[in-house]
Amino acid sequence: MFSKTGTGAEGVKWSSEGGGEYDIAQVGNLAFNRGTKIVMHLKPSCLNFAKESEVEKIIKKYSIFNKYPIALNGNNMSNLQAIWYRDKKEVTTDEYEMFYEQLAETKIPYKYMLHYSTDVPLAIKAIFYMPSSHSEKMQMGQERMKVNLYSRKVLIKDNCTELIPGYLRFVKGIVDCEDLPLNVSRETYQDSNLISKLKNVITRRILKFIEDEMKKDPKGYDVWYKDFNIFIKEGVL
Numbered sequence: 001m002f003s004k005t006g007t008g009a010e011g012v013k014w015s016s017e018g019g020g021e022y023d024i025a026q027v028g029n030l031a032f033n034r035g036t037k038i039v040m041h042l043k044p045s046c047l048n049f050a051k052e053s054e055v056e057k058i059i060k061k062y063s064i065f066n067k068y069p070i071a072l073n074g075n076n077m078s079n080l081q082a083i084w085y086r087d088k089k090e091v092t093t094d095e096y097e098m099f100y101e102q103l104a105e106t107k108i109p110y111k112y113m114l115h116y117s118t119d120v121p122l123a124i125k126a127i128f129y130m131p132s133s134h135s136e137k138m139q140m141g142q143e144r145m146k147v148n149l150y151s152r153k154v155l156i157k158d159n160c161t162e163l164i165p166g167y168l169r170f171v172k173g174i175v176d177c178e179d180l181p182l183n184v185s186r187e188t189y190q191d192s193n194l195i196s197k198l199k200n201v202i203t204r205r206i207l208k209f210i211e212d213e214m215k216k217d218p219k220g221y222d223v224w225y226k227d228f229n230i231f232i233k234e235g236v237l
Helices: 044-050 052-062 093-104 186-190 193-216 218-236
Strands: 002-004 011-015 023-027 035-037 110-118 124-131 146-151 154-157 172-177
Touching: 044 052, 052 154, 093 110, 093 124, 093 146, 093 172, 110 193, 124 193, 172 193, 193 218
Parallel strands: 146 172
Antiparallel strands: 002 011, 002 035, 011 023, 110 124, 124 172, 146 154
8 A cells, every 4th residue: 555645745655465464664756646545466366356347346335325436447436325314305205216216126116214313322324115015915935124234325234134123124224323333344243232222223213103104194004004014913922
């Protein structure tokens, strides 16, 4: 890795073989005036990560909502807006619908949508969708849980089954928790008290939202409940 703070200044070279140690040396004649350049040498077994298609797939999966531009051969790859970071008054119905279609991989419209943010007890920005239909009523197997976990717009894990209880598996959505460190490992977050706390906060909020919709429009809720009561009853049990 090469770093330089300004025009005319010497640069710094950081080198490591990935074993936990590194060397630092002063270098000159860098081809840029300011910034950082990272050069990675791949093992023969990892040369697949040098393919453009593989790099593009990784960017789209983990960093497509990143606010900093990521270019691949001159094309901006991180060009989608993280609508859960925006004020819900600024997001249009079309944007919510397009985001749901991409997330749930379906053209069937959703029934309810919850877009909320809070700083207490955790810094959370989230969007949850309650579908208008589900596959279990047609005996097509168990509904697939589709709630993705982010931290500061960077994907930590997709289809994160640890975020909500199984009986809410029909819920589709995004949870972005700024309290979650970006370098968290899969083993760490599964055992983390933070994830347990996050799950409790999210579950209570989703259940309160469903209850509010029931009170707001009882007739509309009754129609939805006829299809989804198996999940609610499972939760009660």
